[in-house]
Amino acid sequence: xxxxxxxxxxxxxxxxxxxxxxxxxxxxxxxxxxxxxxxxxxxxxxxxxxxxxxxxxxxxxxxxxxxxxxxxxxxxxxxxxxxxxxxxxxxxxxxxxxxxxxxxxxxxxxxxxxxxxxxxxxxxxxxxxxxxxxxxxxxxxxxxxxxxxxxxxxxxxxxxxxxxxxxxxxxxxxxxxxxxxxxxxxxxxxxxxxxxxxxxxxxxxxxxxxxxxxxxxxxxxxxxxxxxxxxxxxxxxxxxxxxxxxxxxxxxxxxxxxxxxxxxxxxxxxxxxxxxxxxxxxxxxxxxxxxxxxxxxxxxxx
Amino acid sequence: xxxxxxxxxxxxxxxxxxxxxxxxxxxxxxxxxxxxxxxxxxxxxxxxxxxxxxxxxxxxxxxxxxxxxxxx
Ligand code: SF4
Ligand code: SF4
Numbered sequence: 001x002x003x004x005x006x007x008x009x010x011x012x013x014x015x016x017x018x019x020x021x022x023x024x025x026x027x028x029x030x031x032x033x034x035x036x037x038x039x040x041x042x043x044x045x046x047x048x049x050x051x052x053x054x055x056x057x058x059x060x061x062x063x064x065x066x067x068x069x070x071x072x073x074x075x076x077x078x079x080x081x082x083x084x085x086x087x088x089x090x091x092x093x094x095x096x097x098x099x100x101x102x103x104x105x106x107x108x109x110x111x112x113x114x115x116x117x118x119x120x121x122x123x124x125x126x127x128x129x130x131x132x133x134x135x136x137x138x139x140x141x142x143x144x145x146x147x148x149x150x151x152x153x154x155x156x157x158x159x160x161x162x163x164x165x166x167x168x169x170x171x172x173x174x175x176x177x178x179x180x181x182x183x184x185x186x187x188x189x190x191x192x193x194x195x196x197x198x199x200x201x202x203x204x205x206x207x208x209x210x211x212x213x214x215x216x217x218x219x220x221x222x223x224x225x226x227x228x229x230x231x232x233x234x235x236x237x238x239x240x241x242x243x244x245x246x247x248x249x250x251x252x253x254x255x256x257x258x259x260x261x262x263x264x265x266x267x268x269x270x271x272x273x274x275x276x277x278x279x280x281x282x283x284x285x286x287x288x289x290x291x292x293x294x295x296x297x298x299x300x301x302x
Numbered sequence: 303x304x305x306x307x308x309x310x311x312x313x314x315x316x317x318x319x320x321x322x323x324x325x326x327x328x329x330x331x332x333x334x335x336x337x338x339x340x341x342x343x344x345x346x347x348x349x350x351x352x353x354x355x356x357x358x359x360x361x362x363x364x365x366x367x368x369x370x371x372x373x374x
Contacts, residue, residue, distance in 0.1 A: 061314040063329050063365040083363050147315045147340040170360055170367045171316040172334030 033139035038247030052192035120247035129159035161265035241266025
């Protein structure tokens with residue numbers, strides 16, 4: 001990795017004030033309104049340390065969901081929720097074809113780890129379903145809930161094809177990852193990406209992330225990981241059903257379902273017109289049947 | 303319902319981290335039953351305000367649910 005020339009301006013290890021455009025030093029990108037930003041999560045680099053989960057909870061003052069054991073491997077959050085905006089999934093790949101494992105391939109971890117997050121969809125179904133306009137696209141092309149506008153109706157919850165957004169019943173508001181909107185406005189890289197020790201989570205301008213991701217897939221193919229592919233880039237799985245693309249996209253090595261991701265997510269708004277038309281057609285059918293029935297009855301003189 | 307006093311350290315959306323006078327730090331979520339709205343909390347953080355909070359324990363996570371917040 002290259003050291004940014006501006007890093008020489010900050011030789012100390014402690015600072016009395018925030019660094020201007022700090023993201024330029026930590027992520028190699030200057031954050032400017034009007035540009036498109038996102039996350040590239042490369043699951044082949046994830047070591048399951050959960051630094052991203054902790055950094056997210058710390059920065060956003062999010063509570064722990066529970067202190068109990070889930071019984072789901074080393075996963076203690078279980079999934080994304082109103083108070084968990086990064087979730088590191090631990091997928092144990094032991095046993096083949098449903099059979100009981102009796103041996104493991106040498107030097108393989110047999111784990112798939114993935115730090116899941118809101119996908120900041122280009123055509124965001126949650127935003128389309130929101131009746132109050134609380135969900136909006138920011139100047140950084142990310143999707144955020146305005147807390148003072150949200151009335152907690154929960155329409156966004158079933159509209160999200162990824163099961164991301166959730167309502168906290170105590171404060172009555174919907175919550176999800178903001179892609180650290182407040183940090184972006186201050187010129188800081190999002191907390192999860194900054195804390196990730198292996199750069200499994202990369203933050204940057206979308207076009208640059210797409211370029212890097214395509215290169216990484218080619219590199220993995222060269223190294224023999226032929227199963228590597230992208231999820232959520234234009235034309236790839238995950239960018240289906242009118243979503244076009246996801247600003248937070250992933251590099252995966254197994255089927256999307258293995259990571260608890262839908263193979264072909266769709267926009268809920270796609271189903272509005274067909275269901276409206278089928279409702280109208282049903283009503284029209286009933287009306288025709290009723291008219292025919294009454295006409296028949298009056299012809300018979302009853 | 304319980305009460306606690308402390309200094310507001312951090313506000314994010316409807317969440318508030320408070321350094322209690324006992325020395326411990328406690329996360330509060332503003333109840334939808336509270337007259338306070340999330341946007342009204344920002345000035346408490348800027349002022350690092352001293353507050354008295356009436357609250358109940360949350361049963362959906364490790365936080366307390368604030369029903370009443372008074373600047374003191
Ligand atoms: S992943 Fe779900 S919550 Fe996030 S932007 Fe897309 S629809 Fe909205
Ligand atoms: S910080 Fe990076 S390596 Fe650690 S769990 Fe999150 S994504 Fe994986």
